[in-house]
Amino acid sequence: MSPTQQQIETARELLASLGAFGAHISGDDVAHLEVHGNEVVGAHLVPGLEVDAEQLDDGVEVHIRVKPGARIAKPIHFCFGMLPEEGLQHIVMDVEAGEDSYAAVQAHCTFPNAVDITHTMDAEVRLKPGATYEYFERHLHGREGGVIVVPKSKVYVGEGAHFKTEFELIKGQAGVIDFDYDVDCDAHSLLDMITRIWGRGKDRISVREAARLNGEDAHAVLQSHIAVKDEAVADVNNSLAANAAGARGHVDCKEIVQGAAVAKAVPIVEVRHPRAHVTHEAAIGSVDSKQLQTLMARGLDEDKATDLIIEALLG
Amino acid sequence: MGVLELKNVSLTLGGKPVLNDVTVDFWEGHVHALIGPNGAGKSTLASVIMGLPGYTDITGDILLDGERINDLPVHERARRGITLAWQEPARFEGLRVDRFVLAGAKDKSTDTARRVLARVGLDPDKYMQRAVDRTLSGGERKRIELASILAMEPRIVLMDEPDSGIDVEALGRMFDVLVDFKERGATVVMITHSEEVLKHAEHAFLMCNGTILDKGPVDRIDGYFAGHCMPCGHTNEPDAGELQGAFE
Ligand SMILES: Nc1ncnc2c1ncn2[C@@H]1O[C@H](COP(=O)(O)OP(=O)(O)OP(=O)(O)O)[C@@H](O)[C@H]1O
Ligand SMILES: [Mg+2]
Numbered sequence: 343m344s345p346t347q348q349q350i351e352t353a354r355e356l357l358a359s360l361g362a363f364g365a366h367i368s369g370d371d372v373a374h375l376e377v378h379g380n381e382v383v384g385a386h387l388v389p390g391l392e393v394d395a396e397q398l399d400d401g402v403e404v405h406i407r408v409k410p411g412a413r414i415a416k417p418i419h420f421c422f423g424m425l426p427e428e429g430l431q432h433i434v435m436d437v438e439a440g441e442d443s444y445a446a447v448q449a450h451c452t453f454p455n456a457v458d459i460t461h462t463m464d465a466e467v468r469l470k471p472g473a474t475y476e477y478f479e480r481h482l483h484g485r486e487g488g489v490i491v492v493p494k495s496k497v498y499v500g501e502g503a504h505f506k507t508e509f510e511l512i513k514g515q516a517g518v519i520d521f522d523y524d525v526d527c528d529a530h531s532l533l534d535m536i537t538r539i540w541g542r543g544k545d546r547i548s549v550r551e552a553a554r555l556n557g558e559d560a561h562a563v564l565q566s567h568i569a570v571k572d573e574a575v576a577d578v579n580n581s582l583a584a585n586a587a588g589a590r591g592h593v594d595c596k597e598i599v600q601g602a603a604v605a606k607a608v609p610i611v612e613v614r615h616p617r618a619h620v621t622h623e624a625a626i627g628s629v630d631s632k633q634l635q636t637l638m639a640r641g642l643d644e645d646k647a648t649d650l651i652i653e654a655l656l657g
Numbered sequence: 658m659g660v661l662e663l664k665n666v667s668l669t670l671g672g673k674p675v676l677n678d679v680t681v682d683f684w685e686g687h688v689h690a691l692i693g694p695n696g697a698g699k700s701t702l703a704s705v706i707m708g709l710p711g712y713t714d715i716t717g718d719i720l721l722d723g724e725r726i727n728d729l730p731v732h733e734r735a736r737r738g739i740t741l742a743w744q745e746p747a748r749f750e751g752l753r754v755d756r757f758v759l760a761g762a763k764d765k766s767t768d769t770a771r772r773v774l775a776r777v778g779l780d781p782d783k784y785m786q787r788a789v790d791r792t793l794s795g796g797e798r799k800r801i802e803l804a805s806i807l808a809m810e811p812r813i814v815l816m817d818e819p820d821s822g823i824d825v826e827a828l829g830r831m832f833d834v835l836v837d838f839k840e841r842g843a844t845v846v847m848i849t850h851s852e853e854v855l856k857h858a859e860h861a862f863l864m865c866n867g868t869i870l871d872k873g874p875v876d877r878i879d880g881y882f883a884g885h886c887m888p889c890g891h892t893n894e895p896d897a898g899e900l901q902g903a904f905e
């Protein structure tokens with residue numbers, strides 16, 4: 343089914359709102375999918391990748407299969423979003439990365455005009471043995487922060503598989519975020535998870551990253567780097583359990599607090615095998631004074647220096 | 658008249674006088690060395706000149722081109738050309754070397770970043786994209802800090818122990834950079850415990866117990882390293898009574 347002129351226009355507008363981030367979505371070898379509200383407005387597939395999208399009342403249900411052994415060379419681009427000021431977008435995502443497959447996804451969620459938008463994502467991701475699946479999600483919100491973002495994922499990382507995921511919300515105002523990722527890891531698997539969020543105004547940020555290392559020699563790193571200013575509130579709960587011999591993990595939570603903002607971090611680490619090992623570090627505080635002084639001694643005023651430090655930390 | 662002058666500067670920290678009526682001037686386009694034992698007040702003096710938080714509550718005057726700058730915040734002093742290289746440079750998680758180096762640069766082009774990194778002996782292709790974090794060695798961070806100062810084209814450079822923790826090659830580079838600063842007419846103040854660094858200065862100041870004990874040509878002040886410490890009542894060692902108390 344080829345898209346209508348209206349859909350092509352909407353897809354174009356959606357991608358334009360990504361600025362430079364939308365620039366890579368061209369060429370026959372680049373797979374992409376654009377979803378506006380509850381409508382798929384653009385899509386292109388490449389060999390080794392299957393995508394089925396079903397329309398729901400308030401969103402879409404997307405089934406993604408990376409075929410066993412498929413190596414998808416160029417990142418797959420997803421763009422979810424809504425151009426109007428108000429609305430609801432519910433994405434149900436079901437992903438299966440086949441045995442020994444490789445795929446990297448760059449997802450952009452864009453709500454440039456949001457005044458009152460809710461974006462929820464319910465994902466289940468299964469990595470078959472030996473698969474590598476990378477999922478990078480970047481949010482681009484308007485300045486007013488009228489977005490409620492609720493991403494929830496349940497992930498199974500099979501034996502020897504590698505799941506790498508990043509969630510980034512740095513540009514525009516966060517709004518309300520309720521992030522919840524829960525991961526089970528089999529033997530010899532690798533998990534890398536990082537969330538980077540910059541909250542301002544009256545943003546409310548809640549992050550929960552949880553992983554269980556159930557198989558031997560499974561490794562995980564859970565990171566959250568969060569900065570809050572004005573009256574924003576961030577609440578981070580990271581938990582990592584190592585349940586098998588050789589399982590190793592690290593939880594790293596860094597939060598920078600400015601103004602009247604509030605940040606909380608609760609790292610929970612649990613070890614259920616004498617040959618497992620988990621570490622955690624949590625640092626919450628204002629911007630490091632030596633960093634600040636160094637940049638000020640180069641002529642940056644305090645605000646510019648602070649922004650540079652936070653931007654760098656959030657990467 | 659010096660480009661930067663301190664007149665009767667005193668500072669008390671934690672109830673203890675740390676700078677005591679310091680009067681010095683630094684000459685435009687000259688390299689100065691500030692030496693003296695641990696705890697003499699050298700780093701404090703640099704912090705006071707830079708106006709770092711905690712070091713601004715002084716008596717006396719700091720004059721730049723004859724104008725009092727006591728009340729200027731750090732970044733305003735930097736914009737007037739004063740900068741400081743820390744003994745132990747800060748780490749910045751995630752901050753790329755090129756962004757750091759160009760943060761205060763006059764000319765913020767990639768070419769500038771490449772040029773200053775090459776000048777301190779770091780291959781721009783290898784370092785530009787790295788982060789100024791714990792993955793860099795201490796010596797690398799010191800070189801990068803020096804590169805960032807070169808890019809800034811400052812008028813007055815305060816360097817706190819520029820030789821500490823760097824290898825022989827980097828030390829040679831540092832001396833080359835001193836020549837760059839001099840050629841641009843910049844004024845350099847190096848704090849050091851090294852006789853070799855001292856020899857690259859034109860004027861030296863000997864500090865002890867918060868005061869400038871002596872100043873003059875390097876070859877004379879150099880006598881301090883030869884063991885002929887100038888007469889000074891101050892000692893860093895505890896007195897006999899204190900020692901006795903410690904072992905009771
Ligand atoms: N914030 C502070 N509160 C109390 N005392 C301080 C403070 N900062 C420095 N001092 C004291 O001031 C004195 C001078 O310290 P300073 O760091 O300037 O010495 P220095 O000459 O640079 O020594 P070094 O060669 O060891 O680097 C020391 O006795 C130090 O303990
Ligand atoms: Mg010192």
